[in-house]
Amino acid sequence: MKRLEGKRVLFIGGITNIGAAGVEAIIREGARVAVADINEETGRESVKPYGDAARFFPLDVTREDDVAAFVAAAAEWLGGIDGLCQNAGYLRAGPVDTFAAHEWDMVYAVNVRAQFFGVKYAVPHMKRAGKGSIVNMSSLAGKHGGPGRAAYSSAKAAVIGMGNSLASELAPFNIRVNTLCPGWIDTPFNRPAIDFIGGDGAVEDMVKATVPMGRQGTPQEVAPVYVYLLSDESSYVTSQALIIDGGSYS
Numbered sequence: 001m002k003r004l005e006g007k008r009v010l011f012i013g014g015i016t017n018i019g020a021a022g023v024e025a026i027i028r029e030g031a032r033v034a035v036a037d038i039n040e041e042t043g044r045e046s047v048k049p050y051g052d053a054a055r056f057f058p059l060d061v062t063r064e065d066d067v068a069a070f071v072a073a074a075a076e077w078l079g080g081i082d083g084l085c086q087n088a089g090y091l092r093a094g095p096v097d098t099f100a101a102h103e104w105d106m107v108y109a110v111n112v113r114a115q116f117f118g119v120k121y122a123v124p125h126m127k128r129a130g131k132g133s134i135v136n137m138s139s140l141a142g143k144h145g146g147p148g149r150a151a152y153s154s155a156k157a158a159v160i161g162m163g164n165s166l167a168s169e170l171a172p173f174n175i176r177v178n179t180l181c182p183g184w185i186d187t188p189f190n191r192p193a194i195d196f197i198g199g200d201g202a203v204e205d206m207v208k209a210t211v212p213m214g215r216q217g218t219p220q221e222v223a224p225v226y227v228y229l230l231s232d233e234s235s236y237v238t239s240q241a242l243i244i245d246g247g248s249y250s
Contacts, residue, residue: 002030003231008078010071012036012061012118013088013137015046017187021219022085022226027053029227031083034074036061038088061088061114062106071121081125083230085135086115091189093148093196104151111155112162119166123175132175135229136163140183140245148196156181160241167239176238178229183245186216213246 004026014023014035023033027050036059037043047054055077059070075081090110092103115136126132141149142156163179170177184190184207194203208214222244228234229242243249 002028003227003233005030007031007082007230008080009033009083009085009230010036010074010078010081010118010122011085011087012059012070012114013086015039015043015056017189018137018182018185018219018222019087020046021223022087023050023054025220025223025227026085026230029231031230032078034070034078036070036074061117062109064117067114067117068121071118071125075122075125080129081122081132082129083133083135084118084122084126085137085226085230086118087137088114089137089189091152091192093152093192095148096150099151107151107155108158111152112158115159115162119177123170123173126170126175127173130174132170132173133230133234134163134166134170134175134177135226136177136179138163138179138181138241140181140243140249143181143241143243144249146193146197149193152193163241164239171238176229176234178234178238179241180222180225181241181243181245182217182222183243183248184211184216185222185244186218211246211248215246217244217246 009031011023011033013019015037033054036057040058043056047056057070060066138159139156141153142160145153160179163177167177
């Protein structure tokens with residue numbers, strides 16, 4: 001039997017990078033997935049290989065009404081909600097003394113406030129079902145900041161704090177909340193941080209010096225954690241910030 005057979009999952013930010021790998025892994029294990037993202041054209045193409053197991057919903061996560069509408073439509077299509085994965089992200093890097101306030105606000109809007117919206121509207125469905133698993137995306141940056149990433153690191157730290165509080169609040173309803181904290185994963189998403197550090201060569205040197213495994217990870221090395229946290233195998237796992245970083249944080 002597949003590990004997620006019959007599970008009904010919402011996956012926000014699921015068409016590229018870690019999100020795309022997560023969606024693929026979840027569907028492979030038997031779940032049906034409502035995939036949401038702001039890029040409508042790419043999103044609709046991304047779910048075609050999955051047939052009836054996936055449906056795409058365009059979504060701007062910074063708009064509360066849009067998130068509410070997405071959750072309602074996805075729950076109707078799925079017949080309920082068992083899992084919520086939130087992977088939408090926004091990264092900007094730069095010196096704190098020249099960092100634009102509107103960029104700071106957008107980092108928080110996408111990485112923190114949007115995850116609050118997703119939980120706010122998905123939780124009532126999970127309460128009615130008597131169970132649920134929420135997997136929010138933070139980053140190793142939320143545990144250990146770096147130059148030029150004050151906005152991103154503090155936002156990701158907020159996601160960890162939010163997850164811990166939600167896990168305590170929702171445990172009586174059999175709803176678990178966990179947070180993923182990937183380290184250096186080789187995706188285009190990291191380009192702003194890479195450029196600030198000094199380019200690809202500088203990042204590779206830094207990774208070799210600070211990551212015991214000596215390399216960046218891949219989205220496919222993060223995706224199985226989604227499967228575990230959504231499955232009944234993790235029924236006693238909640239309020240965790242799971243670090244996936246090749247051993248660099250200890």
